[in-house]
Amino acid sequence: RKEVEQDPGPFNVPEGATVAFNCTYSNSASQSFFWYRQDCRKEPKLLMSVYSSGNEDGRFTAQLNRASQYISLLIRDSKLSDSATYLCVVNNPGRDDKIIFGKGTRLHILP
């Protein structure tokens, strides 16, 4: 099983729709979870952290299911400017304590 796995995408979604991204992680000891956004040929930018109780920031909602080792990101009322690649990020406790990125899911919002 890959350390962090995301929906392969791309997602082509009409403007105004709701879109959901899913991510699974393999290390049950992981404690920190994030969603990053990456625009074409740019660096990843922190979108939001994911907390155990779930958290919301405007149109964005992140949820964590520790039992299933699953993270989700929901975008409501999608805008053209939401078009980007969304990266799931998890810390990997252990000897190296790495921060692991998923491959990313590309989102295209269609006018």
Added chain:
Amino acid sequence: ETGVTQSPTHLIKTRGQQVTLRCSSQSGHNTVSWYQQALGQGPQFIFQYYREEENGRGNFPPRFSGLQFPNYSSELNVNALELDDSALYLCASRDIQAGTYEQYFGPGTRLTVT
């Protein structure tokens, strides 16, 4: 802007050459991580530096090495460049003592090996 800077922005090298990439961390951040991002892939963790020592490494060969300086800035060195080393190299900084894994990225260096 995150305050993390990288240089150069673009670089073209020939197979077998050596390259040094540089990163200045955000003010107050003591930990720097380096990532390699190939086209269409997520960033792959190369290594992390804290207190001028490597304290975490991904699955990269020894020809990938690094340094961290007292001001927390960092270098990534790659020897004996191969064509597959062509990628976007990203550095990210964070404050390890803040107890968070939130990290902030520089704009990256795009390396092309011919």
